[in-house]
Amino acid sequence: MAASAPIIPAKTAPSLPTPLATGGNRQALLLHRCKTVHDLRQIHGHLVKTGAAHLPSVVENLLECSALLLPDSLDYAVKVFGASPRPTTQAYNILIRAYIRNGCPYDSLALLLLMLDRSARPDKHTLSCVLKACSRVFSRRCGEQVHAHALKVGFRSEEFVVNSLIHMYACCGEVGLARKLFDGMSTRGIVTWNAIIAGYFKVGEWREVVELFRSMLDRGVAFDKVTLISVLTACGRLGDLDLGKWIGEYVEANGLKECQNLATALVDMYAKCGEVETARKLFDEMPHPDVVAWSAMISGYTQANRSREALALFHDMQKAIVEPNEVTMVSVLSSCADLGALEMGKWVHSYIKRKNFQFAVNLGTALVDFYAKCGCMDNALEVFKNMPIRNAWSWSVLIQGLASNGQGRQALEVFASMLEAKFLPTDVTFIGVLSACSHAGLVEEGQAFFDNMSKKYGISPRIEHYGCMVDLFGRAGLIEEAYWFITSMAIEPNAIVWRTLLSACKVHKNVKFGEEALKQIVKLEPRHSGDYILLSNIYASVGRWEDAVRLRNQMKEKGIAKDPGCSLIELEGMIFEFFAEDSSHPQSKEIYDKVNEIVTKIKLAGYVANTAEARLDAKEDEKEVSVSHHSEKLAIAFGLMKSAPGTPIRVSKNLRVCTDCHTATKLISKVYEREIIVRDRNRFHHFKDGSCSCNDYW
Structure with a gap:
């Protein structure tokens, strides 16, 4: 290698000791003090001048300084290495490590081949580094070749190499091979245990992670923060709160909460195990939570159906000037979908577009789900079409979205496209497909899909699939068929299945099977108020008022309170909440005046109040007023007051839309020339020009 002229002034040169006089120690010290490539060139030039630049120890020091200590100097290191006539094993190791650190794993593999070609002997550090490169490129084939070479040169029992092999096989998805190596080791240190735990962690085998940790405890093997972080994550995925709490107490007792990664893992574990308050307490104690901690806490609120708090925390995250990541955005979108916060x-x-987020499958699917749950299927379809990569879950979310928005036939067309694209449907896909058939009234098609699940795709029906079939029969008015289907199920029906039958009986005013459904439900979930209300409403719909009152009195005697109807509406980025006959809103007088105006106008269009939906304790002359004050009517009135003419109104309700509100909303959409989208507990209703997307079939 041609040397550049020394830059050090001649008068200072004598003070620089030569490696020949010091054995290289003083020179190594100077090299390690280099702050820039300019400093390195000065010293390197002096070494060339003194004839020491080709000494093995000096080459190693030059390489270590240029390749590992200084940023952006890898090219210089490569030149130093190339100028060395016979690089030592240590020199090869330094450059191999440098390639890996700089994101060039393939170059490190090529360097090993060069090393072997020159008959240089790799040591345990060489093989360990190269195995790390194999892990980075997920190349099991290269890893196996390195493994064979390790056996050939006698590193079969070298713990350093075996640990790297375990890590490599695990990264390549061969956790079984990694476990075989692990089980074959006579002695295992903490690095070995962490390597196999990390292997199971990478493939999501959470139970194995926990079992391995318990084995460590039983054998008295020491563990560290790395171990605990992996195990806490596994506890969160498994809902193993007992072990998670034990680790939490250990962290507290040993003063380890200052480790941010460990504290974040604790927040995530408690949040995923439903201990949201404990998670928030730990989160608030963190001095400077990073994006992972913020995301874990937001996700915890989202999973606990505390979407308002999730969004409030997201606003706090923005105020703290912490940049969200994909995980954050998936949780935030899920909360927006839950609230209907369009x-x-x-x-x-x-924001995702502005920040050029990678449009990964999880994020794209979350966007599709969000738009679908806000009733914006055109937007959901557009996002889906623009996704660079889709998986079966993405297709399933779109199918379910179309089904719940009253586009059952289009949902089945998307399912056909999914099959054409060579994606295998999952059990979740079929929930969407059967739901599409149910909402579209396609009984024969639904039966065929249900049969093909197991016959054609080998998917055993779960309770959700049986529930879809009961809903399919029930919506079509085939109440008796639905009942006999339940009694012939291959698995024990749960309360939801019987409740689905009860809901169908409510729509079709079938007292006989409604009574039978409630009898079965009470055995399973005796204190669910909605079931009593449904049968009470069935009695009321056929004029059996005494039975309706008797059932309500039974509820009071048993201390079962009715879930209040609640509707949400988003206006100008704010969520407003209304309860039936609520007067807590600051503008409640204006809202009720608007309701009276609405009722007056829709009566002129043919509206007649269905007083069977009124409170049973309401007097006869109060029943019409009672039904006009249902929560969705209050929310719609507020929307008409506060939004611009012609703009859609979107409402989310916690219960099923009643018959009276459904009829009234159809007429409101016509009289006020507004599209009104109502998401109830079961589906979406798109009201426009006096009709609904469900075709009065819900």
Whole structure:
């Protein structure tokens, strides 16, 4: 290698000791003090001048300084290495490590081949580094070749190499081979245990992670923060709160909470195990939570159905100037979907675009789900079409979205496209497909899909699939068929299946099977208020008022309270909440005046109040007023007051839309020339020009 002229002034040169006089120690010290490539060139030039640049120890020091200590100097290191006539094993190791650190794993593998070609002997550090490169490129084939070479040169029992082999096989998805190596080791240190735990962690085998940790405890093997972080994550995925709490107490007792990664893992574990308050307490104690901690806490609120708090925390995250990542955005979109917060979710979508987030499958699917749950299927379809990569879950979310938005036939067309694209349907896919058939009234098609699940695709029906079939029969008015289907199920029906039958009986005013359904439900979930209300409403719908009152009195005697109807509406980025006959809103007088105006106008269009939906304790002359004050009517009235003419109104309700509100909303959409989208507990209703997307079939 041609040397550049020394830059060190001649008068200072004598003070620089030569490696020949010091054995290289002083020179190594100077090299390690290099702060820039310019400093390195000065010293390197002096070494060339003194004839020491080709000494093995000096080459190693030059390489270590240029390849590992200084940033952006890898090219210089490669030149130093190339100028060495006979690089030592240590020199090869330094450059191999440098390649890996700089994201060039293939170059490190090529360097090993060069090393073997030159008959240089790799040591345990060489093989360990190269195995790390194999892990980075997920190349099991290369890893196996390195493994064979390790056996050939006698490193079969070298713990350092075996640990790297375990890590390599695990990264390549061969955790079984990694476990075989692990089980064959006579002695295992903490690095070995962490390597196999990390292997199971990478493939999501959470139970194995926990069992391995318990084995460590039983054998008295020491563990560290790395171990605990993996195990806490596994506890969160498994809902193993007992072990998670034990680790939490250990962390507290040993003063380890200052480790941010460990504290974050604790927050994530408690949040995923439903201990959201404990998770928040730990989160608030963190001095500077990073994006992972914020995301874990937001996700915890989302999973606990505390979507308002999730969005509030996201706002706090923005104030703290912490950049969200994909995980954060998936949770935020899920909360927006839960609340029907369309404007907030649209802002998130635009933020994703502005920040050029990688449009990964999880994020794209979350966007599709969000738009679908806000009733914006055109947007959901557009996002889906623009996704660079899709998986079966993405297709399933779109199918379910179309089904719940009253586009059952289009949902089945998407399912056909999914099969054409060579994606195998999952059990979740078929929930969407059967739901599409149910909402579209396609009984024969639904039966065929249900049969093909197991016959053609080998998917055993779960309770959700049976529930879809009961819903399919029930919506079509085939109440008796639905009942006999339940009694012939291959698995024990749960309360939800019987409740689905009860809901169908409510729609079709079938007292006989409604009574039988409630009898079965009470055995399974005796204190669910909605079931008593449904049968009570069935009695009321056929004029059996005494039975309806008797059932309500039974509820009071048993201390079963009725779940209040609650409707949400988003306006100008804010969520407003209304309860039936609520007067807590600051503008409640104006809202009720608007309701009276609405009722007056829709009566002129043919509306007649269905007083069977009124409170049973309401007097006869109060029943019409009672039904006009249902929560969705209050929310719609507020929407008409506060939104611009012609703009859609979107409402989310916690219960099923009653018959009276359904009839009234159809007429409101016509009289006020507004599209009104109502998401109830079961599906979406798109009201427009006096009709509904469900075709009065819900």
